[in-house]
Amino acid sequence: MAEPPQGDEQLTIRTLTDEDLSAFSEVLASAFLTDSSEEFLNEERVVFEPSRSHAVFDGETMIGTGELLSRRIALPGADPVRAGAVTSIGVAPGHRRRGVLSRIMRAQLELLHETGESLAILWASEGAIYGRYGYGLGTQYARLALPRGTAFRRDVAVDPTPVRELPRERALPLVRDIYDKVWQTRAGHLDRTDTSWEYYLFDGPERRDGQTGYRFAVHPQAFAVYRTKLNWQDRGPRSTVYVHTLTATTPEAYAAILRYLLDIDLVGEVVLRLGVDEPLVHMLADPRAAVRTMFDALWVRLVDVDQALMARRFLMPLDVVLAVDDELCPWNAGRWRLLVGPDGRAEVTRTDDDADLALDVSTLGAAYLGGARLSTLAAAGRVRECHPGTLARASLAFLHDEEPRCLEVF
Known part of the structure; x- marks a missing residue:
């Protein structure tokens, strides 16, 4: 992986305080080509963690921002772990190509390494950016x-x-209870605190794109949060239902909430954001009725390779030596023996033995949650098999019985 540019040495970077929020919000709004507003500021205030936020300054002027939210992520077969959820990454127009982003990304990785958080995760505004910093497309x-x-x-x-449809204040306790019952069962899902729920369901006009406010459909074991966009045509109403989130604890409740959404009156189409292995398609009398479009979701970065690999469980026993390339986090670079026992638990130790597989840390991030097969990544030229036969075994071991899923943009 090529070294990101270091940029202008006259620039400075520091951790933020509460007093920096206003300038932080203004830079972020400018970077994302929107207007700075009180509403935008309030949305950022909900989750702002100044001690885990960084900004780059040109003199006294803030020109770049980045934040690490304190979240937990569910892992394949294991208990959730703390992860740094990267967000609010922005560089003010006119200050790009000066190494601002590289400074922020390095500061974040060093902070996570110091605090013992072995994973960083993010949603990418542009898909070509974060592979340079060791992030791999994980879901x-x-x-x-x-x-x-x-x-x-x-x-x-x-x-x-x-x-039943319920008003927000009555629905939220039920919605949260249902989510709390299931989130730890699927790799890639995130915990939700009071503030993360508030941010996730922030319902200001800037988020609506001409749609209604959130509506809450609740079943005792399932819920859906959705918006509608009116569309009255000459031959009658053809409005669209946009489902923001859907969660169920049983297959029967899942079917019930979907049936409700598909049967809403005055509607022409229902649009849902779901996992890639969603059972819905296999429930349809005509699977072609569902037009499917794929998108990248969660990007994963192993901050500490050994700790991250030992945190998850593997599908089968394995003894393999990984040669890992990581220029941003030199403590990760080198050869690691990944020894997985019959219970799926791994021991990861430094070794001088010859490598079985060679890959960079972004490729390891892509495979980490089980969302990308190592064999697929090898076919893309991203994994080199040093000893024949080791790739197939490792590729199977990294999988899980379900695809990882993260539908929460943070």
């Missing part, structure tokens, strides 16, 4: 568009308990 999501009334297969079991 994807699918956008599914279905006509109103799309039929299920006859054998799909639908929970008969009615789905």
